[in-house]
Amino acid sequence: MNPSIREQFPILHQEINGHPLVYLDSAATSQKPRAVIDAVKHYYEYENSNVHRGVHTLGSRATDAYEGAREKVAKFINARRTQEIIFTRGTTTALNLVASSYARANCKEGDEIVITQMEHHSNLIPWQQVAKETGATLKYIPLQPDGHIELSDVEQTITSRTKIVAIAYVSNVMGLVHPVKQIAEIAHRNGAIIVVDGAQSTPHMKVDVQDLDCDFYALSGHKMCGPTGIGALYGKKALLESMEPIEFGGEMINDVGLYDSNWKELPWKFEGGTPIIAGAVGLGAAIDFLEQIGMDEIAHHEGVLAAYATERLSEIDGLRIYGPAKRHVGVVTFNLGDVHPHDVATVLDASGIAIRAGHHCCQPLMRWLEVSSTARASFYLYNNEQDVDRLVSALIQTKEYFGDAT
Incomplete structure (x- = not known):
């Protein structure tokens, strides 16, 4: 990766606790390049207005910027139509929209919802709630010892009673890339729809929702160099048109009477209230940056870096890496002997190294791994091998500091 890319992220040029910052927590949220920061700043300075309603110049500029960002999202993930892109607060909101609108209307007692133990809570709890409210059964695709999914297990888990399959394209803990395209084919063959959590895949690889043939796909802007508080739900047009909105108010209506109302066409019927305009502008700028x-x-850069990190970390006695030996996404989850991950993260922070520690919003997966929590280093386009070397050196010092605990 061109070293000049790192120079475009202002936050990385600082010291933390007297050490140059090494940011290894991009799976939680990515840093923002100057181009995104400037785009949001420019919007507020020159275009700030509400969208769709006004006929004045600022309103037109804001609307063009907002809808232009929708077009960029649609192109970025290869949606067939811009109307299939619903702006949301992020992946969590997008998944909850599908659960609250589509799933509650289409699931009943005896139906099945299929997920995995590897899911982020945002792609697990909504389906638990749907199952409780509708009488549907929640089923889990078995995981292999290293966490990956075998298609033969998918075939056995999905049945003619399955209505929804919900799965992350990439695990935020194991760094595994699941065979979503093949799982979608199995789901469709059994009459089910598939919902894909794309929070960890969209920032790191080329995504083509038409090739995947997924029915819904959720993403977050803040994990792909964009602002927080903005994301999107892709849904096939026919499915979105069949769904009822779950938020009501201004902007999403067509006609309001005293006792009844009806809704605008896609995508606006799902975007009640003043939308996250500046966030959408920033997301559009992030997409421009990534595509450039x-x-x-x-x-490719992340794959090389993840392989290097796995190799270097494996050299540390007592350090256990979770997941497959070979991974294609820059997420490496580990524990350092018996040292609590929070202690590891605290000691690393003293050396200016930011990692994540905890259950990573994946408590069922932690139980499957037979741990309460783990440490996680996650890499992105602005990281390099020197960052990995700093991490390894600090972990060796941490091991020495805790002595017999490791």
Whole structure:
């Protein structure tokens, strides 16, 4: 990766606790390049207005910027139509929209919802609630010892009673890339729809929702160099048109009477109230930034870096890495002997290294791994091998500091 890319992230040029910052927590949220920061700043300085309603110049500029961002999202994930892109607060909101609108209307007692133990809570709890409210049964695709999914197990778990399959494209803990395209084919063959959590895949690889043939796909802007508080739900047009909105108010209506109302067409019927305009502008700028670098280039860089990190971390006695030996996404989850992950993260922070520690919003997966929590280093386009070397050196010092605890 071109070293000049790192220079475009202002936050990385600082010291933490007297040490140059090494940011290894991009799976939680990515840092923002100057281009995104400037785009949001420019919007507030020159275009700030509400969208769709006004006929004045600022209103037109804001509307063009907002809808232009929708077009960029649609192109970025290869949606067939811009109307299939619903702006949301992020992946969590997008998944909850599908659960609250589509699932509650289409699931009943005896139906099945199929997920995995590897899911982020945002792609697990909504389906638990749907199952409780509708009488549907929640089923789990078995995981292999290293966490990956065998298609033969998918075939056995999905049945003619399955209505929804919900799965992350990439695990936020194991760094596994699931065979979503093949799982979608199995789901459709059994009459089910598939919902894909794309929070960890969209920033790191080229995504084509038409090729995947997924029915819904959720993403978050803040994990792909964009602002927080903005994301999107992709849904096939026919499915979205069949669904009822779950938020009501201004902007999403067509006609309001005293006792009844009806809704605008897609995508606006799902975007009640003043939308996250500046966030959408920032997300559009983030997409421009990523496309200028190239998603294939980003994926290659992360694959090389993840392999290097796995190799270097494996050299530390007592350190256990969870997940497959070979991974294609820059997420490496580990524990350092018996040292609590929070202690590991605290000691690393003293050296200016930011990692994540905890259950990573994946408590069922932690139980499957037979741990309460783990440490996680996650890499992105602005990281390099020197960052990995700093991490390894600090972990060796941490091991020495805790002595017999490791």
